[in-house]
Amino acid sequence: MMPKALVFGAAGVVAMLSGVAPTSAVTVTISCGAVGQELELCRQGTAAWAEATGHGVEIVSTPNSATERLALYQQMLASGAADIDVFQIDVIWPGILAMHMIDLSTYIPAEEVEQHFPAIVTNNTVDGALVAMPWFTDAGVLYYRTDLLEKYGRGIPTTWSALAEAAEIIVEGERLAGNDTFQGFVFQGSAYEGLTCNALEWIDSYGGQIVADNGRVRVNNPAAVAALTEAAGWIGTISPEGVLSYTEEEARGVFQAGNAAFMRNWPYAWALAQSDDSPVRGKVGVVALPMGEGPDAGHTGVLGGWNLAVSKYSTHPEEAADLVRFLASYDEQKRRAVVGAYNPTIAGLYQDEDVLTANPFFGSLYDTFANAVARPSRVTGDRYNRVSSEFFNAVHRILSGASTAEAALSELQTSLNRLSRGGRW
Numbered sequence: 357m358m359p360k361a362l363v364f365g366a367a368g369v370v371a372m373l374s375g376v377a378p379t380s381a382v383t384v385t386i387s388c389g390a391v392g393q394e395l396e397l398c399r400q401g402t403a404a405w406a407e408a409t410g411h412g413v414e415i416v417s418t419p420n421s422a423t424e425r426l427a428l429y430q431q432m433l434a435s436g437a438a439d440i441d442v443f444q445i446d447v448i449w450p451g452i453l454a455m456h457m458i459d460l461s462t463y464i465p466a467e468e469v470e471q472h473f474p475a476i477v478t479n480n481t482v483d484g485a486l487v488a489m490p491w492f493t494d495a496g497v498l499y500y501r502t503d504l505l506e507k508y509g510r511g512i513p514t515t516w517s518a519l520a521e522a523a524e525i526i527v528e529g530e531r532l533a534g535n536d537t538f539q540g541f542v543f544q545g546s547a548y549e550g551l552t553c554n555a556l557e558w559i560d561s562y563g564g565q566i567v568a569d570n571g572r573v574r575v576n577n578p579a580a581v582a583a584l585t586e587a588a589g590w591i592g593t594i595s596p597e598g599v600l601s602y603t604e605e606e607a608r609g610v611f612q613a614g615n616a617a618f619m620r621n622w623p624y625a626w627a628l629a630q631s632d633d634s635p636v637r638g639k640v641g642v643v644a645l646p647m648g649e650g651p652d653a654g655h656t657g658v659l660g661g662w663n664l665a666v667s668k669y670s671t672h673p674e675e676a677a678d679l680v681r682f683l684a685s686y687d688e689q690k691r692r693a694v695v696g697a698y699n700p701t702i703a704g705l706y707q708d709e710d711v712l713t714a715n716p717f718f719g720s721l722y723d724t725f726a727n728a729v730a731r732p733s734r735v736t737g738d739r740y741n742r743v744s745s746e747f748f749n750a751v752h753r754i755l756s757g758a759s760t761a762e763a764a765l766s767e768l769q770t771s772l773n774r775l776s777r778g779g780r781w
């Protein structure tokens with residue numbers, strides 16, 4: 357897909373903000389995501405820093421698809437361009453982008469870094485350098501319509517098969533009642549990083565893996581075959597064919613409009629589903645994703661999240677690092693959690709009353725967030741993106757009926773083995 361590099365210089369620049377200029381005021385440019393309320397929250401957070409320091413901030417919005425965003429970043433960073441000082445980077449990218457980022461530990465005091473979840477700090481540390489500060493974390497969760505489960509006398513599904521069964525009943529009833537477009541289950545089925553997250557959840561819920569921690573490719577396993585065969589059965593039954601081109605925001609659009617019984621998404625969708633003008637306000641619950649079957653089945657949720665890194669090509673790294681420090685701080689993470697349901701990376705905020713009142717499931721799903729399953733980005737290092745794109749393309753073929761799970765996973769196993777050089781990466 358075409359990265360949005362061409363529009364980025366003009367239309368991408370969203371705001372230029374400045375406070376009382378210090379004698380050596382600079383303008384720091386930051387790339388922010390625009391999924392849900394991200395851009396607005398970034399605008400407010402950076403404006404507060406600009407106000408406090410007198411420096412200026414320029415915000416660049418980037419493509420919503422993590423896959424497209426990485427392509428854009430790689431293109432810019434490869435040229436050594438100083439256009440962007442602060443990059444919002446995905447939890448799976450430190451290994452891929454480390455060579456372009458400064459070591460933030462020289463700018464941010466250790467006590468502050470230590471407030472954040474140690475697993476994320478470790479994830480963001482490459483060859484001893486802290487290449488990004490944790491900003492918010494993510495885990496895949498299941499959204500459901502409380503009113504419809506009640507109307508049709510169904511409990512909250514704890515297995516995928518129970519979800520499919522409830523979805524079928526609700527779809528039939530709602531369509532008979534006149535909503536022709538009503539869907540059972542929406543998720544992220546487009547061929548991009550989001551599908552890697554969804555499919556790893558299905559596989560993990562059956563106890564399977566893509567790549568083991570020791571680097572061995574494990575994707576051709578019975579759990580993965582069972583999980584992906586089951587998911588393929590949803591397309592055209594409880595999920596629309598169109599789900600094969602959905603990213604996060606398309607799924608949210610359908611669910612928030614009141615046209616789906618269940619949705620897999622990240623926590624940010626909660627704040628929007630509960631907003632004043634949301635048709636499903638007060639009718640939504642959030643639980644851990646369902647389990648698969650078999651002895652190793654369990655509830656699951658893939659680890660996501662975003663971090664802030666400063667480019668090595670920045671001409672004012674000190675100010676850029678100061679902006680990162682400000683945005684990753686306790687107070688700013690609290691504000692983003694309360695307003696936008698972006699999960700903090702500071703453990704203490706999960707005991708904060710305002711945060712828990714705004715997002716009750718931050719408390720009830722703490723274990724899901726703490727034990728979220730990681731994509732194999734650490735073990736595969738700078739090859740992770742290749743692994744993920746081969747994986748999501750194979751899954752997409754299975755979902756669209758172009759291949760069986762057995763055939764696609766066996767081919768994928770062979771090609772990932774080749775890429776891994778026998779598990780050594």
Ligand code: GLC
Binds near residue numbers: 551622
């Ligand atoms: C969310 C997650 C991120 C993931 C992306 C996939 O933004 O935080 O880690 O890669 O979704 O779509």
